[in-house]
Amino acid sequence: MAVVALSAAVYVCQGLWRAPYRNVLADNVSDQGQFEWMLSYGVYLLQHGSNPFFTTLLNAPKGVNLAMNTSSTFYAVVFAPLTYLTGPQITFATILTLNLAGSAFVWYLFLRRWLVRSGLAAAVGGLLFGFCPGLISHANGHLNWTSGWMVGIVAWWVLKLPEPGRWLRNGIVLGLLCAMGFSVAAEALFFTALASGVFLGVWLLSRRGLEKAKTSLKPVLLSLGVTAGVASALLAWPLYMHFAGPLKFSGTGFKMRFFSEDLVAYAGFPLRSVAGMFGWGSDLAPNETEATSFLGAPLILLFFAAMALLWKRSSPSRRITLRALAVVAGFFFLLSLGPRMRFMGEETGIRLLYAGLEELPLFDSALPVRYALIVVVVFALVIAMLTDEVVRSKGSLIRSRSGRIAAGVAIVAAIAPIAPTPLRTLERAPEPVFISSGRWQDYVSNHGVMTSLPFSLDVAVDSMRWQAYTMARGGDKMFRVPNGYFLGPQNYGESGRHMVGRLGPPDRPTDRLFLRAARWGQVPRITNLERSQARADFRYWKLEAVFLPAQVTGQRGMLLRDPLVQLATDLLGEPEQVDDVLVWRIRPGVDPVDQWEQR
Template sequence: MPKKNDFLVAAASIALACWVTSGFLVDPNGRASLVNSGDQALFEWLLSYGAYAVTHGADPLFTHLLNVPDGVNLAVNTSITVYSVVLSPLTMWLGAPVTFLIILTFNLAATAFAWYWLFNRFLGASPVAAALGGLFCGFAPAMISHANAHLNWTAQWLVPLIIAEVIQLYRGARWLSHGLILGALVAACFSIAAEALFFSALALAVFSIFWVLAKRPPIGNVLKGLAAAAAVAALFLAYPLWLHFAGPQRYHGTGFDPRVHNEDLAAYGVWPERSIAGWLNLNTDLAPNPTEENSFFGLPLLFLVIIAFVLLWKRTEVKGLALTAGLFIVLSLGPELKLFGKHTGIWMPEALLSKMPIFNAALPSRLALVVAPIFGLLLAWLFDSVSRKRLWIPAFALALIPLLPLPILTRDREPVPHFITSGHWQSYVTENGVIAPIPLPNDLVPDGQRWQAYAFAHQGHTFRIPSGFFLGPGGPDGTGRIGPTPRPTAELLESVAKTGVVPHLTFADRARAREDLAYWNVEIVLLADTVNGAHWDPNQPALLKATTDLLGPPTRVDDMWLWQITPS
């Protein structure tokens, strides 16, 4: 029967995942996330660059093709190297948007199934209860929120696999084989979602310390297995870790304000936007942005989980789970308590951690992601303990039905211009020459990075671009920032794109533009007929006028406006 149960849960997981990503399924190349197309463009670029690195023998973790002339340290970005390398044939065959969609759908389905598998095989839940808990974990509000283009945070299927190996070590299984598997899983998780690995390690450490103090189990096998895992992980991660902590273009912290990206205490009791409750307008907007609804469980579920803790409290592991969940809930609230969108001035313990290395690179709100699997396990155990009492069915229905997910919202996006897809650009640029898309690509206007991603995946050679969407140095107090510190011309053109206002341009503006183009070693400047924005619609006519005022009349080539830059 386990095989039949596994098949049914896998089918349900895949069906729900396809439902959530259905907005992309209709046309992967022509659809983009409505609320997070910038991150989608970044992950598609990373997938395409991985294919380029495989076929050209390039460094998969550092590139000078983006952010000319300084380059980008991908080890300090969400480089998803395992995905980009392993799936490079698929990317070269069908394109990065299709690979992106397959990974996103797989992440959701695999996460749900992996938690079901862990709950059923290792944590004593019946198949039905484990399915209930696993499906909740895989499609929890935070997972649906991060499904708005986050291929890293939705890849939580690795976490239950890591936990299973640790459990095997505690149970006295062969420490060497399980240690080696654990090390490989840790390396893979670091490659795909380093922040999630850090949170998982913290949660496992908190629970393990409690468990060892409470039960005093023999831990020699665990320590030997962890040592083997550390050796394997170090072998795979030596270069990535060096780049991360000592390589060029590194940074510390994130540059994001932890008082903004902390969880609102009230958010634990309200419903998320993309859910049945949200569809009924019962949701509350308490997240810093639509991709960060990291708790949003709703009061009925919170009450049900509290009841589960009370009824199951005699079990030692439940006490450990309560400690772990409580700690992460408190830390997710950031350095200052926020309630219903207002800062209260009340100091919170996370303030002690926010300046520490590694901790300062984590957004406090995301610590709430640890809580959902704990709640999922409690729901599974509670279901098993009360399954013969039909009076509990309405309680589970009231808690879970409002959280049923809706498809993530998508919108149309312009195709990559024919000038790029046809390879016509190669007639105007030397090998690895620099093209400056207008406006300069970043998280708000990512088109130029999408053009480069197409060339990575489908053409024999590529071009370099200034700027780009990535994390690098240049933030306050040595922290990171999105993209490079902008040069005057980049700032000018982004302002024109956003406002539609073309200022009076002087000789000094034109001189600075020439200086910036020389700094980037630009050979041609390109402007498409339509410019996509991640959060607002760029004004293409204003961009055409401003660029013409700066550089002179353009040439119409294929479906683009082109300015050739003569070296000074």
């Protein structure tokens, strides 16, 4: 099973492996760049003993609260040796591949341990979740949301909590797992905890006989108490940074009502699938990375048929499990629909469950569309249980041979259309020799501020990439960059603790000029007014130099370089040609008006 899962993961990620240093995920260039930065920061963190939850390397001079971003500290530290030896590009592709394979394999083991007898049935369930449309969609840049293996391991240990006499051990292990899970994917850990709580609550309350319920409840409560103590001790620092640290904010910077599941999307087929190859894919997701459900009508119908069959013919103890799974699936289905019902791409006026939750802590930091992944877990478990009955020749709930054959055909027919196709890739700008050779050190002081053009933001992360690749190589010298692609407060105010989230820092006039030039070729007539504004912005950033490589990567391909050259020259004068980049020095304290006139 491990070989099958790994082979399937390599197949899905083959575009990255063909040219890992040049290819990038076409449907989410920016998030891949952001995660490469996070992985490189792991090398810098270990080398310099820096703060793992706050940095001033980005968004100079304010910095970034990494505890409120998808920093994935666990990956950054564990894979730091690989990042140092091969670069964050290889590390990113490695983790993404292992995440998909590991998710399938861990859930295969989970099923073998807890729910099914057949290895084939466990493999069907494991592969169904590990390569479901939701995980494949998130494979477009999200190392956190493809970490389904973490969810499986935590869920595994949650089911061990009722064991009598093991409450201390189970509580310690689960506390350690929670600390690990928080540093892998904090939002996914919250979903796992919520789903586990609902499942355990229904399961315990469904136990026959008051004494049995009391017997199970005591070790569960004792274990959870130990878990809370261990996890709180290990996560005290990151939780403080998240809830009360500098540059704290609330929300995600994304609109909840937009990033909600469309009701019809559950029955649709994903665009990047076998069905999508035949033109049957449905485009009802907020974007390519958040196509989280798309299970297809055949699989949904099969799920309900399987639930009915298993419920009718299972033992009372198995019915308890089915009931708990059904409640979890229904609850998370409602959460995934968000605060307002969306139908066929349009928002209706129907208020839903999430409308009463979206302002609550934790719920306000989660995108509703992602709750669908827990629904997919339940689908995978139930389909595995049905498959277990199909492959059993004796004692099967499906009594006739023809019935088992028909059920087997139905399983294949329901799963085959959503089988994934490889992730799409495109070429991005190669690392400039100016950066890789270390020549940049001649143009900026150690930990001084320098940037490539345009300034780094969600649609252009090259400046973060050049910094990331420099961090990954180690060494004592580093440069900081203004702006960046991260989540931060809407505005800083005097205290820097404004509570509304957004993508990146508040805009400044000069970075907007360069963005419009790069994306749309807009180069306005530069006057002394713009140069004076640039002086104020450069002073704010403490900027020492800007440079422009031969190519600039955007969200869907290369950005426009010639307008950037024209704009920077009009603003700062003629550049220097250094290796394969153009460089504009910015002398501290010199007005860009005077600097331009002197050149």
